[in-house]
Amino acid sequence: MAIRSIDEIDIEGRRLLIRVDYNVPIVEGRITDTERIHASLPTIKNALNRNAHIILASHLGRPGGKHVPEMSLKPVARELSSILRRPVMMAPDVIGEDVEKLVELVGPSQLLMLENLRFHPGEEANDREFARTLAGYAHVYVNDAYGVCHRAHASVAAVPSFYLDKGAGFLLLKEIEYLTTRLEDPSRPFVLIFGGAKVDEKIPAIRALLNRATTVIIGGAMAYSFLKAQGHHLGKSLIASDDKVEQCKEILAEAEQAGVEILLPVDHIAAKRLSKSARPIHVDGIDIPDDLLGLDIGPQTIERYCDAIDRARTIVWNGPMGAFEYDPFARGSFAIARAVAANRQTTIVGGGDTISALKGAGATRGISHISTGGGAMLHHLSNKPMPGIEALEA
DSSP: OOOOBGGGSOOTTSEEEEEOOOOOOEETTEESOOHHHHHTHHHHHHHHHTTOEEEEEOOOSOOOSSOOGGGOSHHHHHHHHHHHTSOEEEOSSSSSHHHHHHHHHOOTTEEEEOOOGGGSHHHHTTOHHHHHHHHTTOSEEEEOOGGGTTSOOIIIIIGGGGOSSEEEOHHHHHHHIIIIIHHHSOOSSEEEEEOSSOHHHHHHHHHHHTTTOSEEEEOSTHHHHHHHHTTOOBTTOOOOOHHHHHHHHHHHHHHHHHTOEEEOOSSEEEESSOSTTOOOEEEOSSSBOTTOEEEEEOHHHHHHHHHHHHHOSEEEEESOSSOTTSGGGOHHHHHHHHHHHHHOSEEEEESHHHHHHHHHTTOGGGOSEEOSOHHHHHHHHTTOOOHHHHHHHO
16 A cells, blocks of 8 residues: 555544654753754644644653653753744653543644653553554554654554554655655666665665665775775774675675676775874775774775766765764765765765764755665665554555
8 A cells, every 4th residue: 555645644623643753862951953853844834734633752762661851852842842933732651641631632733742652661562552542642643753664663563553544744755755766766877875884784785775786885994894805904993793794795796796886995094093183194005004993085085986976876875984073084974975965966865973974064955865764774775674664554
């Protein structure tokens, strides 16, 4: 069954449960990044304009099924209220008699925020009775929380099964459009860019997309595992376990057989240690001396990578090129960010560190789609089950 948009569902004057993703950073009670809240606004405003009685549900952090005051959604409710310039009622809990009374009080074009879903153990356990109770709060269900669609949690996997009227919000639909529809038959050249340290998380995505890719660019710490697989010496650089290096070797062989170009660093920015005061050393070559660790791609590698990016018509990027949080090792990630933003074709970027690199480079405006779910994006690209999406299709 095709997933329905909120636009296609009758929500006029009805109680509507919207699963949003307000897992935002909070420091001393203040939200330091409101992008996820702003990303949900088109769906919320649509519901407000259609006089829906709106109940918002989200998680925040990992409280482990217990009430942790520091992980309350109260600051989020206040921030949303300020953005919308209208009251947002705050429930004292996720379920219970007091919550039920507040649900009954929600009128047309009014909003109620439930407390952190993960305060209740039934959320992460995908408990059906917990899901049944949540579902009883509304007549219609809309999921707009792409960042948790890869989780088999109650609010995204079980709750939809209790509804006839269910669908996706605008944010979730956009994620599906870019990460499924546009990648089924991508415009070529199709360039994949993977970085960061977690080789095991990226290999399934590389494998799933390899037969469609023109070029795969690899940077960050994971590049050293691929270079190790080729027999190079990488000094003190971070290398994955032997079994992961073996997987890298398999990917290289599969790519060669498929005629897919794999680009790896040909020079590096290294140092004797990782710190803000570390002296960056250019290593002009693939092998890294024993007393150094690779921390960024070098200028020759940047030039090669940017050439491939300039020619691309579809780009998917997940993972920075180095330890960009430290100024001496930020040049590679920032150069790639600016090249991707300047491409002006279909560019899809995801992952918290990657988005931070984009922001650091001042390059967010040129990107076609910035995914709101790093882990969910990799899961999706790897063709792994997405319970939150599948539940809307059932």
